[in-house]
Amino acid sequence: MNISLSYIGKRLPRADALEKATGEALFLSDLKFPGMLYGKILRSPLPHARIIRIETVQAKRLPGVRAVITAEDTPGIKFSSVRELADKLPLEREKVRFIGDEVAAVAAVDQEIAEEALALIHVDYEELPAVFDPFEALKEGAPRIHENGNTALRMEKRTGDTEKGFQESSLILENEYWTQPTAHCCLEPRGCVAHWKSDSLTVWSATQIPHVLKFDLAYALGISSRKVRVIQALMGGGFGSRLCLDPKEIIASILSKKIGAPVRILNTREEEFKISRIRYPFFIRLKTGVKSDGTLSAREAKVVVDNGAYHEKGAAVLTNVALTCAIHYRIRNVRFEGLLVYTNHVYGGAFRGFGNPQITFAIESQMDEIASRLKIDPVELRFRNANEAGDRLFTETNIPSCGLKACIEKAAHAIGWPHKIHEDEGLGIACVAHPGGGHRFYKFNAAEAHVEIMPGGEVNLYSGASEIGQGANQSLIQICAEELGVRPDQVKIILSDTDLTPYDLGAFASRTTFVHGNAVVAAARDAKQRLFEFAADQLEVDPSDLFAREGKIFVRGTPGKSIDISQVVQVAYFQKGTPISGYGHFVDRLSFPKDPLDYGDMFPTFSYGAHAVRLRVDRETGRIHLLKIVAAHDLGKAINPVMAEGQILGALAQGIGFSIYEKLLIREGNVWSDNFRDYVIPTAKDLPQMETILVEEEDPLGPFGAKGVGEPGLVATAPAIANAIYDAIGVRIFDLPMDQTKIFRAIRHQSQKKED
């Protein structure tokens, strides 16, 4: 393509900006349906107990109550993201396994009556001993949470020869790291509206995975998937929190079927914190061998994950950690071991970064330890080891594009590395490498798109993509407009309804722009070919001489000659009787490992980044003053830089929260930080100066060279801050969050050691 781009890389406002800015946008909690009832769920107050008896008579008698259900009213089918690991019932029958486990549910004419009804349900429990620590849970004699024991999953992957790698190392470091459970903190609580009507079910859910939800929900209800329609409600953000079937959706569906009216279940803020999926807390033992020149030669990572009471995305997160534990740098000898352990804690799920923020905290903290031991500048150490485009990853996957070195250089430069203005300042840097373009969790990572050009010149674009607040709608509109040569305001995109859009896996793994963008390019190209045939006829030239831009079709080499696309379309429709449409399809070319110990190709592309931090630590109080954070990210071509920067800035804020503020406070299984006073997230006024740098290493496989940027912005923040704290005060924090108390104590411990 020699023609410059019209819309790709342009800072256009989002198509949905106006309705969001004016408050006209309707989110899930705004949806009201005639006759809608309000559902509430009765949850276990105990972390581990046998259910002896549930008495619902009184609740059923309360005026305004339309239905009360228990496990007896459900088909009793266990579900989970990975069907082979299914261990959760929508309403538990025999046992409860965490505080908040679903036991019964009601639907009533208003929220208050529904809550009152919950209080009238009497459950007799036989309390069982509980276990809250994964290491304790693995011990013999520990309370057995599920029948098959507390080892939920064990995963091993290996490549190269780690033993040999360690033998060749002049320095071997082995450290232990801990990361904390955190909450997504979407401003809109999770929820759904379910409506059984005639013989079919429609569910409105602010989900990231409408099609997968449809199939999983049908499975859990024991009905045919063709009876279920999922309509994706508008949402402000997902961050992984809306990436699975939730008991709510099953319960609301059963209530609606029983009553014949729409039933809404919406989390309270307390439920958002207390019983919702969380970021898996990790214990990481990281062992790295390095040669004297800083070349990394071997790595072993052992990860123990508190799975909580049930399976959700733990297995998939482990798969991602197995990859990301050695993804940044040229290491050929890698061994990964992951252990997913049941406890009586609330259970985890997907969360932006998908294990990578946890493992990268360890890796990039340790890189600075290595730099310090080898007396190599941390930037230089990273630069020496960084992967490059064309390298083969330790998994033998080809790296099609890689801007890691550029990110390191630009981030370091922008933070003023290595110069400190004040003596008590600290500088820190950390890298991120993140797989993108979708993962074949389901051995399916394809996408389809249809383009329909209407007689008015407007373009209807059908995509299976999910808009979850990230701007997928706008990116795909810009991609379609560019490829088709129309203006973005001519394109209407249709998303988010399983009855209307092609099958899709959903929005996760930074896959949307890459996978769907490619399908949209193909569909637009297909439609354009048809369009050009008619245009060529009207302009009396050959179709191959044509190009389209901004709603017009031009003849190459004849500047004056052009025709409006709508004119061409009108002739096609109304004189030739022919509609103009296009179809596009993208499927990645990944291969699968034959041996479960092998890695195989897991992702089609990789995004990279480097975060650099400048901060001061108050030695008296332990308080961190973040002065500046720079985030340089290689996201491939930025389809819309303002949206890409928005993604990075949002992730940075979330990453700062993960680093120094956020932790779910859980005592004996009870999450007591169930509000925004006890669970602190940074607000705008807590944030430092933040600078984003886009490093656009175009990916040959990406649409217009784009990769993805949804997740990486969060990943490198914690280690960059940890490294800067160390740089400032010589104290290294191995467990997250690095809050004031922890730093204060570490400083005191350091002084005591010095005094000793």
Added chain:
Amino acid sequence: MNISLSYIGKRLPRADALEKATGEALFLSDLKFPGMLYGKILRSPLPHARIIRIETVQAKRLPGVRAVITAEDTPGIKFSSVRELADKLPLEREKVRFIGDEVAAVAAVDQEIAEEALALIHVDYEELPAVFDPFEALKEGAPRIHENGNTALRMEKRTGDTEKGFQESSLILENEYWTQPTAHCCLEPRGCVAHWKSDSLTVWSATQIPHVLKFDLAYALGISSRKVRVIQALMGGGFGSRLCLDPKEIIASILSKKIGAPVRILNTREEEFKISRIRYPFFIRLKTGVKSDGTLSAREAKVVVDNGAYHEKGAAVLTNVALTCAIHYRIRNVRFEGLLVYTNHVYGGAFRGFGNPQITFAIESQMDEIASRLKIDPVELRFRNANEAGDRLFTETNIPSCGLKACIEKAAHAIGWPHKIHEDEGLGIACVAHPGGGHRFYKFNAAEAHVEIMPGGEVNLYSGASEIGQGANQSLIQICAEELGVRPDQVKIILSDTDLTPYDLGAFASRTTFVHGNAVVAAARDAKQRLFEFAADQLEVDPSDLFAREGKIFVRGTPGKSIDISQVVQVAYFQKGTPISGYGHFVDRLSFPKDPLDYGDMFPTFSYGAHAVRLRVDRETGRIHLLKIVAAHDLGKAINPVMAEGQILGALAQGIGFSIYEKLLIREGNVWSDNFRDYVIPTAKDLPQMETILVEEEDPLGPFGAKGVGEPGLVATAPAIANAIYDAIGVRIFDLPMDQTKIFRAIRHQSQKKED
């Protein structure tokens, strides 16, 4: 195809039967939106007047009123179905031209306040002389309704040599016929909800033409069509009443934009009768030449149509009458003249049959006159002249299939022709020929369909077709299921939203089954081809050896070998990463006349039928006792016989109303029969024994041989009844309806003549 059919021709219940039967289906008047306001229209109380001044201050001050608009608030763009004939403003500025003409509108928080506000708007009119008779309107010195005079349109078509034809005739008959204005009487009043949100407009309308409405509405509002989305509301029946842009939709849109909230305007029952589009009343002078053996040799038809105050479908109706005036029989010499005349009456629009019921009343009444004069049995006369498949119509269009003779034979046989049981009985027969498969009014008569096979084996079918109560959804589901080889309950159809479906002209001209059915066949075939590739791979055979039925794929000649389609799809998605979809497109091959006097190919196919009636007339009172009506219809292959029969039975009832009950009573421009007491339609208890006979002359171009059946069921009823009355009592009625008073007077007149 040697394989027998699984679903085509089967009496399956409609996919939407359950939700309609249980009352769960939501029609337009059930739609409620948060903050929705109620719009009302102020209408002219005078048939013809100059608007001097409109005073809205008081109305605006009424609490609860949110907006009051007049012509000043509109873009003042004239609109009509045919843009070149546009003569109507959404709110009139200078003149009003009929009682009910739109003058101002309000939106308020409830209906009552809106009505109160209307009463507070003061309009000063200068009354002008009015004219209500088309012949009066054509006279010199008649009140001039539009600037260019009262001749709204003159149309002439001719083929062959009528002069020569008449010279060769041994009998020339010339008669005059009158037909009355009638109302559609849909049980749900017409209406819409318009909602401007951000910068775009969504309109919910129970329209038969969502895409055309979108473009026409955008035009009338002076905005880009890409800003408009039309969502077709569920409706019980259209009958042509919902086949044009209505001032309501423009007014509601302007009100909504002004206020920023959804605005609903719904006709009252009185408005349904008083100011809505009606069936055009006709004056017909029909001259037919016939040889002594009964062979028709020439025809001249002159039609004068009361257009009412504005253009709507009059021009298109005339085009259809020009064709249908000689469509049944082998006449080669035809001349048609049509005159559309403005009067100060409420204006007409489309109505089931589209002029054909009017002209066929004349033609088939006259056929019996000819039979009587030539002493040929009426059945025999029709049989001798009837067209046959392979004939060329007088327009030179090929007749691809024709079951007219079979219809005549079967209808006559079923009524017991010519045997009367009682002496005072009368038997009557009349034929219908109706063009189908869509008309190229817009030089576009194409259709598209997409088929998407989901991993659960369910099929999403996208079609531009309009479900208007006729069962298009079910027909297309059966066609898709048959062609694809899945079960109908696996198919979900997506219709009726301009943002979601391919461009389409809408549901009219009995086109849906033919045009969309063909597109669905093509899309299903395309998807099946892809499906078979994967199935062949799994079954280890050649794709050409496969066939699919009822959700399974079989191997020809190997009875035991089969595979479930969902299994094939799951392998395609989850092992090959490939979605399975198909695309189909149908465009007719009609040609256009160069000379406006010529006919050209207007329709791709033709449906036929014959109605036979047995009745008694009470000579004392003039009351008709309908004993039995038989309707034999050649609709091509009946996709779903129970639905086809339903269409015919409903049309028969409507045709009986048209024949003997219904007439809008209009005095000085005022429609005073504005309720179901003064405007009588037959109820179930008024209907005689009705028998439907399906004559399935398969059309080589139709999907599975189907043609269409939406309209013809209504067309032949009136002349069959007229002929039976004549047969019973020797009295011929030349003007509709043939009500009791009219027959009583005719009997008296006849007795007086005998006495004289």
